[in-house]
Amino acid sequence: MKRPKQAFVSSPQTTLKTLFFLALLAIISSQLAIGQSVKRPNILYILADDMGFSDIGCYGGEVNTPNLDKLAAGGIKLRSFYNNARCCPTRASLLTGQYPHTVGMGLMVTMPNAAIQPGSYQGFLDARYPTIAERLKETGYSTYMLGKWHVGERPEHWPLKRGFEHYFGLISGASSYYEIIPAEKGKRFIVLDDKEFTPPADGFYMTDAFTDYAVQYLNQQKQEQADKPFFMYLAYTAPHFPLHAYESDIAKYEKLYAQGWDVTRTKRYQKMQQLGLIDKRYQLTPRPANVPAWNSATDKAQWIRKMAVYAAMIDRMDQNIGRLIKTLKANGQYDNTLIVFMSDNGSSNENMESRKLNDPTKKIGERGSYVTYDTPWANVSVTPFRKYKRFLHEGGMITPCIMQWPRNIRPAAGYVDGIGHVMDLLPTSLELAGLSANDLPGKSLSYLWTPKKTEPRTYCWEHEGNKAIRKADWKLVKDTEDADWELYNIKTDPCETNDLARNQPQRVASMRTEFDTWAQRVGVRERPAGKSE
Template identity: 30%
Template sequence: MSTHQETPEVRRDILPIPDPQHVGLTTYDAKDPHTTYPPITMLRPPEGAPNVLIVLIDDVGFGAATAFGGPCNTPVADRLAENGLKLNRFHTTALCSPTRQAMLTGRNHHSVGMGGITEIATSAPGYSSIRPKDKAPIAETLRLNGYSTSQFGKCHEVPVWEVSPVGPFGQWPTGSGFEHFYGFIGGEANQYYPGLYEGTKPVEPEKTPEEGYTLNEDLADRAITWVRQQQALTPDKPFFMYYAPGATHAPHHVPKEWSDKYKGKFDEGWDVLREQILARQKDLGVVPPDAELTARPDEIPAWDDMSAELKPVLARQMEIYAGFLEQTDYEIGRLIDAIDDLGALDDTLIYYILGDNGASAEGTPKGCFNEMITLNGLPDIETDEFLLSKIDDFGTADAYNHYAVGWAHALCTPYQWTKQVASHWGGTRNGTIVHWPAGLAAKGESRNQFHHVIDVAPTILEAAGIPAPTIVNSIQQAPLEGTSMLATLRDGGAPETHDLQYFEMFGNRGVYHRGWTAVTKHRTPWLQDQPALDDDRWELYGPDDWSQAHDLAAEQPAKLAELQRLWLIEAVKYDVLPIDDRSVERFLPELAGRPQLIRGTTQTLFSGMRLLENCVLNVKNRSHTVSARIVVPEAGASGVIIAQGGGVGGWSLYAHEGMLKYCYNFFGIEYFYVAADEPLPTGDHQVAMHFAYDRGGLGLGGTVTLHYDGRAVGSGRVDRTEPLAFSADEACDVGSDTGSPASQDYGPHGNRFTGSVAWAKIDIGDDSHDHLVTAEDKLNLSLARQ
C-alpha cells in the first residue's frame, strides 16, 4: 500500500501531472544560508491506493470452473472466492479483442473501435480497431499517477497493419501504459512454441517442450520475477499487473499429467454434464434454486447421436481441456502465492475473470486434432478413423486441437449458446472473483447485481482514489462508460448501478434493462447462416428468468418493442451502427477501408526478421519463387535460410547434409521434400526455389525446382498444399526457424544457418487462384484465430 503523503498541489485530473514550479528567492551562491528549494519527490498514487492484479483467462464458459459449479478443478479460484466475492452476473462482450479493449478503457467495445477482432477492421468508427485518443486506457492513467505497470500474455488489440517490427507501437502494450510487456500479439498462441515479445522485441523461449516448456509456466515465471523486483526496489509504489495467459484458447495444449487426472470423467457426454453442472451451481448458490437448464439448440448434436466409435476421442478432448484449465489456475496460483510471500496480497485488489467470453464453439461438431485443417476448409481430412488414430497425441506438441461444440455448450451451463453469441448469456456471462482483504470486509459471499467488463476500470480508479482524468497527453478525455462496482462489492444489498447495457457481435445483439433482456441471435459460430437483419426474430426474457429459458415476446410485445428501441438508442450512442455482418467485404482491405501493410508481387527480407503471416506476401494457390543471397562457409552449410509456418503446416528452404533442400509441410500429415543433386558450393551464391503451381483450383500441388546461381540442381513434386493459412502464430523467419520446426530434418533449436544470409526474396506469380476462396472460409479462419 502506498505511504505517500498527498499534497494539495497535485492535479490528478490532468495527465501527465504538471511539473511543480518553484517560485521564490534565487540566491547567487548555493552556500548562502537563504538558499532553499523543495526536495525532489517521487510520484506516487494517493495514500491507500492498492496494488491491482487483473487475471483474464481466455474462452472459459460460466460453468467450466469448480468455483462456479464446473468440472474443471480450479483450487486457486476456489480459495480466492472463499476469502473474497463471487460475481454471478458479470458480463463480457462475447469475443476476445472487444472484451479486452472494453476492460482496459472502461468504455464499450464499439466506442473504442473494437466492434470485432482486429483482422476484420473497417473504416467505420465502431469497427476500426483504432483506440480513440480521447479514451485513454486504465494502464496509462495508473502509470501517470505513479503506479508500476506490467502486462503478461495475450494482446489482441493491435491493428493488423501495425503488427510488424516497424510498428507503429502506440497500441502495443508498451504504448498503452504498460512499462513492461512479455507475451504474444494476436488471437492465440501455441502453448509449446509461442511467438513471444519482450516489449516490442521478438524473443524465444529458453526451453523446448521436451525440456518441459509450456507458455503457462513461462508467463507465471516472468510475472513472479517482475513483481518480486518491483516490490524489492519500490515497496511503497503500488503495481498494476494485467495477466492474460492466452489459455484456455485453442490449441488445447497441456502435459499429460494434467489431463490424465480426468480419465473417464466425461464418458457420459455433454448432455449429462450440463445436468451435473447445474446441480453443483445450485448447491454453490451461483445460480438460484429455480434456475432452469435451457434447451440444447437443434444446431448442437445430442451426445447420444454421436458415433459410438468417436466418443472416446470426444471424451479425451474434454479431459485435455479440463487439465488445461486446471494447469492455468495452478500457474496463476504460483503468481498469487509470490505476491503473498512478499506480504502484499492483502493490499492487492484482484479481479480473477474466468473468460473473456463464453466457451469456444469454433471446434466443429466433432472437434479437431489440427484446427488449421478445419480452418483451411478441409475438414474431411480428419475422418473419424484419423481422429481415433491420434487419440494419444491430443494435447501434445504434435497437435493443434480443439474440442467439439457440445463441450463448449455444456461449459456455458445453464445458459443458451456460446462465445460469439452476444445475444445470450452463454456468450457473455463469465464467472468472476474479486479478492481484496484490506478493502472488502465480506468473505465467501456472492454478488448478484448486474455488472459489465467496462465497470472494472472505474472500480480500480475509485479504489485507488484517482479521478477519471479530463486530459491525458494533451487530449481532452471522453467520460468513462462503466460504473464503479465498489458499492456492490462492499454491500450485497446495494442497489444495482449498471442498469442498462447493450450487446452486439456479428449481428447477434441484445439489451439489458433493469432485469429485462431483449435479444436476437443472428448467426451461429460454426455455421454459414446469415439471414437478413430484418428477418431476425427477437426474444424477450423477464427479470425472474435467470437463464433466459422462457421467451415472453409473444405475450408482451409492447415490452419487447420498448427494449428494441432502447437497443437502437444505445447502438447509435456507441457507434454500433451500421451493424456489420458482412463476410468478404471485411477481409479485403481495399473494400473494408483499412490499411494494408504488404502490397505488390515482390518482397525482400533480411536476416533475423520474424514476421507473422499477414506481414508476408501470400504464396498459396499460385506459382512463386523464393530466392536468397547466401555465403556458404568452407566447412559447408547447414540450417535454415528462410521458413514460414511450423509443425502444423508450412515450408522451409534450408541446407541439409551440405545440400539445398525444400520441405513443404502439409498440416503435419505429409512432408514433401525436394533436395539438390549436388552440394552447395562454398562462397557467395544465390540460391532459389521455384514452385510451379498446378492450375485449376485451391490447395493443389506443384513442381518444385531448386537453383544454384540460376542453374537447376534438383526438382520434385508437392502433391497438395494448404489453401488459406499455415498457422495462427508461427512466423516467417530469415536465417532460422523459430517456433515449431516446419521440417523434420531439424529441431526447434540449433537450426540457424551456419553461413550468412544477405537477403531473401519472395516473388509471386500472376496465376493466383485466391478468387476461389469463399467469404465464409475467410470468416471462419479469422474468427477462430482470436
C-alpha cells in the same frame, strides 16, 4: 481584598495563529494516517480465455481449481457479470472502460498489412481514449501486462505504447502453447517488452511462461519499488484452442469424462444448486438439436480426450494462479491487492479443422496437434445457459467473476446478485487510485463491498450483427440466427427460456429505441444484409 481573576481575551492575531496551528496539525495528522492506513491498493486483473460459466469448481465445475476456489471463498462471487462475448471487444472495454465500438474494436483486430480505416471497426485501440495503464501510471502506479493483447497487431499499438512499463505475452489471438506456427493465420508474435521473443525449442508452455514473467515482475516490484502500488493485467490464453496440455494434467480427467457430456452437464447443474449459485429460477436448457445424446455419439475416445485436455488447461492455469498468490504473500503484497478473475467470453463451439494445422499422428494435447473441443462440450461449459462465444444470449456473455481484497473486502458467503460489466473495472480502479471516472460509461463496482447504493444499470452489446440490451431486470436480444427480437425477464428467467416479446410489445419498442440510440452514438454499422461490419 483579592482581585478577581481576569478572563483571557484573545486578540484577532492570536485567534488566527491558533486556527492556523490547528489546521496545520490536522493536515499533518491526516497525511500520517494516509501513509499508515489508506495506502492505495495494488490491482491484479486475471482474464481467462474462452472459458465457460460453469467450468471452475466454485461455479459448479468438476475441474480441480483449488486456488480459484480459495480466492472466491475469501472474497465475493458474482452471479451476473458480463463481458462482450468475444476476445477483442472484451479486452478493449477492460482496458479503456468504454464500449468497444467507441475505441475502434467493434469487431476484431486488423492485420498489420491491412489498410487502416478509422472508426468503430478499425481493429486497434483508438489513441484518444487512455488505457487503464496510462491512467494509473500517471498517478504513480507501476504497470505490468502478461499474456494475450489482441487489441492492436501493429508495433505502434503494442502494450508499451499504451501505458505498460513491462510486457511479456502474445500480441495476437489463438496460438500453439508450445511454439509459433508459421502456417497459422497471420504472423503470431510473442513479445518481451517491445521486441519479438522466440520460444525455446523445448520446455516452453505458454501458461507457465506468462506466470514466470508475472512472478519476476512482482519480485522486481518488491525489490525496487516497494513504496509504489502496482497494476498487473494477466491475460491467460487458457483454455482457448488449440487444446494443448501436459500429459500429467490430462491424466487426471480421462476416466472422469468417460461419463460423457449428458451426465457431466447434469452433474454440474446439480452441483450449482448445491453450492447455492442457482435456484429454481434457473431452468436447465435442453441439449441443442445439433448435439447427439452421448449414448449415440461415435468416436467416444476422441471426445473424452478433447474434454480431458480442456480441463487440464484450466487446471494448469489454476496451478499458476496459485504460484502468483504464493509470491504475493511472500512479498507482503497480498493483503492490499485487489484481485479480479473473469473470462473474456463464453465457451467456444468453434471448429478449426479448416485451418489444417493438426498433425493426425500426434495425440490431442501434444505439440503438433491442433484441435477444438466443439459444440457438445462447449454446451457443458455454459451450463445452465444456452449459446456460446460471439452470441449475445447469456451463454456467450456471462462469466464467473471473483473479487478478493483481503484488506477491504469482507468474504461473503454464497453469491452476490449485483450486476457488473467488464467496462466497470476501469472506473473501479480509478476510484481506488483516487481518480475521477465521471467521463466513463461504466461505473465503479465498489458498491459490491461498501454500503454505497447503485442505480439499476443499462448495458448494450453488438457483435457481428448480434444485438442485446439489458435494462435493469429486462433483456432484449436478437442474434443474427434468430427470427426476431426476444424479450426476457432475467430476474425471473435467467436462462432465457420464456420469450415475452409478443406479450409486451411496448417494452420491446421502447428498448429497441434505446438500443438504436446507443448504436448510433457508438458507431454500429449495418451491412445491407443486416450483418454488422
